[in-house]
Amino acid sequence: MKFFKHFFIALLTASLCTFLPYFFDSSNYLTAGFAKSQIGFDSVLATTSAVNPTQTSSLVQQSQALYEAGQFVQGVELLKKAVAEFQDTNDVFNEAIALSNLALTYQQLGRWQEATEAITQSIKLLQTLKDSDSLQQQAQVFAQALDVRGGLELAQGQTEAALNTWQSAAKIYQRLDDISALIRNRVNQAQAMQALGNYLQADKTLISVRKVLKNQPNSPIKAKGLYSLGNVLRSLGYLNDSHLVLEESYSVARVVKDAIAQSSALLSLGNTARAQIYAQFSLGNSSSAKDYTQTAIQYYQKAAQIASIKPTVRLQAQLNLLRLLVEQKEFSTAKALLPQIQSQIDSLPPSRTGVNYRINFAQSLSKMIQNSVGPKDIAKILAQAVQVANSLKDERSESYALGTLGGLYEQSGQLADAHTLTQQALVKAESLDAQDIAYQWHWQMGRILQKQSDISAATAAYNRAYNALKSLRNDLVAINPDVQFSFRESIEPIYRQYVDLLLQLPENTFQKSDNVIQARQVIESLQLAELDNFFRSPCLLPRIDLDKLVEKEKSTAVIYPIILDRRLEIIIRLPGQDAIFHKTIKVPKDVLENTVEQLQKDLPIASREPDVKQHSQQLYDWLIKPIESDLANADITSLVFVLDGSLRNIPMAILYDRQQQKYLIEKYAISLMPGLQLLDPKPLHNVRLNALIAGVEQERLIEGKSFPELSNVTQELKLVQSEVRSSKELLNQEFTKANLQKQIQSTSFSVVHLATHGQFSSDIEQTYILTWDSLLKVRELDNLLKAKGESRQGTIQLLVLSACKTATGDKRAALGLAGVAVRAGARSTLATLWTVDDESISDFMGELYRQLDAGVTKSQALQRAQLAILAKENRPYFWAPYVLIGNWL
Template sequence: MRKLKRSISLFCLALSLVVTAPLLPLPGVAQSVVQNQTSEIDRVIEEGYRLYQEGSAESLRKAIVVFEKARQLSRSINASDKQALASLFLGGIYDSLGETQKALEYYNKVVMLFRAVGDRSREAVTLNNIGLIYSTLGQQQEALRYFNQALPLFHAVGDRSGEATTLNNIGLVYSALGQKQEALKYYNQALPLLQAVENRSGEATTLNNIGSIHDALGQQQEALKYYNQALPISRAVGNLDGEAATLNNIGFLYSKLGQQQEALKYYNQALLISRAVGNRGGEAKTLSNIAFVFADQKYIELAIAICKQSVNVFESIRQNHQKLPRELRESYTKSISSTYQALANLLIKQGRLPEAQAVLELLKIKELNIYTRDNRTPSNGISFTPAEIKALDEIFRPYATAAEFARQLSECAEKNCPNLDQLKRQRDRINDEVTAILDRLRTTLKNQVIDISKLNTQQYTEAAEKIINAQPGTVLIYPVITETKTQFLLAFKAGAGDQAPITFRAIDGDNISSDTLFQTANDLRNALADPTSDLKTLQTTSQKLYTWLIKPLEPEISHPSIKHLVFVGDRATRHIPFAALYDGKEYLINKRYTLTTVLAASTTRDPSEPQPKAPNVLAVGATDFKGASPLPYVKPEILSIVQTPENKQGIFPGLSYLNEQFSFDRLRDSLKGHNILHIATHGNLDPVNIDKSYLLTSSGEQITKSEIQRLRDYGLKGVHMVILSACDTGTGGKNSDNLEIAGISHYFMEGGAKSVIASLWKVNDPATALFMQALYKHLKAGMTKAQAIRQVQQDFINGKLTTQDAPTRSIVVVAEKISDRPTSPNFAHPYYWSPFILIGNNL
């Protein structure tokens, strides 16, 4: 097994691979097989074990078939111990192949069985391997929990090799958490144990990891000393994953020192090995490293081609991760998202903006899939130009030769063989040939004529075009937030008239780290969600974000024809309302723009479909709840919106169900024929697991994701707008990607709804009632959804809607008038007017 440690570069994601111990040898396996040659199951397990030890992708795939046969035979005679043993091997193989969910399934099946039969050795092995998976996926605390279960078991059974391996892996966790000295402490405990039991593979692993600590601490020469001890050991014992990891680390070290040719030598050896053993994750990340080097050497076009290849490998891996828990998919996506952003950056620098947009769309879909587990959006990755295909073939063939020769030269140098000088001269000739090929390919790629129509970017360009054409004066905005700066990709019409083409433009932003931007956005969100927060402090924070996110766009969006801004949200910005960004004098919503968010251009349904000419509302909600606080203003809110024979004062005709009348069954059965769905209730949108998210009825019934999905068969396709009013949507914590709103909105829109209006935090009940009444009045007057929201927000800010309006404009007067409270709330505070965002169709 291996561990991939991320380091960031200005171009592509540069990775220092930190290898952990391989799948631990299983106590007694070989001995029991030898002693029981007559057992068919043991013979099958022996065959699988032999294939497993070969380590190539082909042999591992063959081993899967063999171990599955062993499982079936074991089941047929109730040999649960052998069934568990075969499952344990299968878990290790699937993990090596990058099929993480399958690996976890097998491991989780057997750990309880080993515990039940008292097989502490194999229980410890399984716990260790589960910990390794969580560590690889970025869940370090969860990994530590499993390692700390495995460690005392290994100690109790006297397995010093297993104990040392787990100590190494605990060190790995602390390294990932940034606690380098603590990591070094555990590595230094592991190393003598591994040497004492002659676990050469484990020794190489820990030497490699100690090297990585010194590298991280800026002690490059010390790091190189340990890497150079680890490499020959990995080669001697045939630990291919370990060899590739150390080669990557050495390459990364030389890259940091500015010795890019030396770095490439090691990266290319690592790439050959990763491909040979079927390590797709290692292949993708090594490709990223190689692209980084080429970009640094100004071979930008070649760097783009290689980075595309890296992204496409990641896209293929994504298909294997959809059944993983959300937090695991999230941490994995975070670990690779910089590769997508870096590729987009490179394409932007070269003016290849439609391709950059396609990369960003893929990333948005990948982020959305974290939360929804929806894998129905197909991805063919990023297309290559004909010149790129040819270049990749041409460059990797000589690099494969050079990499293999570099390995031979390294082994010769270790043995001080007599023809070393001759081999060095031969190496120099090969390097000169490779450089000549690079220069020729750079010229070829620079001069290539790119036919966009033959790339698979067209679907994304057309999706953007539909949004832009829906309303004249629309600009589609992709923030590109990298580790060190912000950029923006804008799409808009180049000229007036229906036939004017769509054009893309790139805008450079400030040199702000993604961490700084994310923390500032989180600070603003916390202030916005608190009605008692100091307004001046809030505006100061908001102004920082305006400076970073809007001010760079002003030269492009200041033209009087630009009236509608549509943002494609990302991790740093999706949990704040752009309406509340402050320029020092006024909020963005007080300027002339309407503001809309889309999850991704390619997932936006029917952006040009106007509001129905005959609006018909289905409104459901509750004022009283079993086990939740009351929402007394929901009743006047709904009565003011829905016009019925008994209630002539409503704004739009329709049906309404309140309190005990509101149930999922009634919602489902009444939906058909209505084009507006208004839900005024409590909601819990879980930041970790959308399966635990729900909307609440008065009786306490939870309307979950599954029920929302079923609505597509009961009329949701005819719904133009879903309004989630008074919902406590919540947001994730400090490290969350804040996908809850995107996730729940996606399920309504994926089922057929054109748009969703949702709140970013728990909103004030009377303010919400007033907001909704005013919103519907503006819709009836002929405004688009985006215009209506903007007008209501401006009315709150400018004092046209105040606490005095809430009870008097309600059809039903509630017992407590907020104007009678000792201190009436100030509805001009962004807490009251900015939580509602429009996602999707803005007409």
């Protein structure tokens, strides 16, 4: 297996490349300028040529050709020379333009400081110009320079600054009536708004862009604008809207006979269909996923067929098609593509794009090694990629090629060579401070070291990968929006494998260990990363440390189950100094998850009580029995769970102790936390109960979805009103989005109670609450409930979501519930995991509010209300769907 030795070991030095997009499309490939920077580059150069068609401006034009060819180092040298010559001739205007282009080119190389210096100098020069004869032209270039600066700021995680910069540029474009530039600018703004969590503002901006484009006559510019908008909608998770807009782009391109725009739109349509595949798989819709697979294949094939005048689009489409076929294990069809792709790659000129194509090709081939594809051939392709990147002095690309080749060595078992290559890739990545790539090589190094049985060094490498991911938390999706579709393959395993290493301790040992504390922190970070990925932006702002609260609440224990491949780890935090330890339960992940999945299916069916009890007994034995004595010795009466993975889809109250013949709710008050941090706790008995209650009782048909009557809503709301001191009701026609927002803005409610259909899903677009006239999506709920801000007086103490449910078949559906709980800004959220259209829910809510009014904690009120129903009706279907998330006091 030493075939790699013939290729490039002597040449392989350390360097850094771009995080290869999951949906490979060079039109979206520029770092966080989102490909609009390329458009700005073109228009700036056009201005330069018109103003000063000299030998110096020819340098700028040559640099454009180098930029487009991905030869950025050479482009930098030409632009620096142009800047110097413009300085010598005191041509301030063209010097500013050259500097702006230089900033763009530096950005491609990851040279952030030099890029910042260049764009800052460009803007300063433009601000000194006062020539009245060319004010309009100067304003145009100034706005373009601001666009470049905004892209640079976003690429460095300065999202708010980027938004402000783009908004300043937009004002200029409006004065100039430059519709094309304004559309591009607003698409950029929407992405920044999304990254900041301003979803409604982002939505409004995108809607306005779409409206402007719709009113434009058919033209290549309109097709390109729709194309850009469709790509952004995909990156923000609006997959259906992305499809519609890209279809419109393709239609316009056909009308104006723009073959390049047609093939580009088809390529992006394929990428959106591919994103739909992963969305459908996560929802458990395998048949729909197959339909989208065929759709994506057709789009890629059609894009390749009509892209004859732009070979790069044809090659992109074929590479994406190849990857899709390999993922679907359609190897015979995939093999038929290989000669076509190989011949095109062999004829590529030296460029970063060429490097990326080779890496993309090799990554697909590496999944076909067992299907007549030789590792030696893959190594040769990657060696060529390293060679080209090295000749271009493109360290980002070289690092990615080196690291990918190192991964191939790892796959083939040549661990010493894999170690060498990965280390070289790391050195280059870190020399550029490119953490978006460095974390991948740290992870790869950790795997290699673990296979070499160097557990200590492997753990340290995983720690570096973990820290790199933490540093990227605010802008990982901005750097590579498509990471959302590959999160479970490219991000989540890092956290779990790191925890696996940290907790390789003797079974059932009581230890005060830094490793245990760190493992708990890593799982916390994973849960935050999952929510970030769900919302496409950072979510939880830490407020109060849960450990400190446990120290005050002496009867409360916090339990963190962690699902690993071959075992279940349970970390327990008990009151008392240093009272943290873990227990190991040897149960394979698939066995545990199958038990949870079956229980999740049985719980919403009242007649399946025996099956429910059987599975819940098994889960009790895994989750609770190993720590029973510890809980008893500490006199614990309340349990707070920080759940992992599929465990979030079932209520912990259901766990059944076969020896005592009691459900867990009969022994403990129970609540859930989405992480180790929570809003500043404030016991509800110290707050005047002032409730906004709303519901939809009648049958509704909204957005093509049918919602049956909820016959007990009126009774439920009356019972709530009878138990709280003051309330405002919105029932049926009065419960609209506008009325809800009006009430939230005008009055400080301690409780918001919504009795209506709703659904929690791992798909953010399928997480909603029904109002009379619309589906209130989770993003809108976030903005709505925070309309008064997050002042101490304005914070909602308890949000109750009655009659909601988790999406059927969605193994990660409770992620949507956690998202609602975190984003709503309420201190606590009480929700149902399945719909119980029965008078028991009215009885439950009445008892809940009676207990709250009596001054007990929220988790105790929940326990007592559930026990009241349990005393009348033993079947878990009726008493078990309720979960409390957040502050339990």
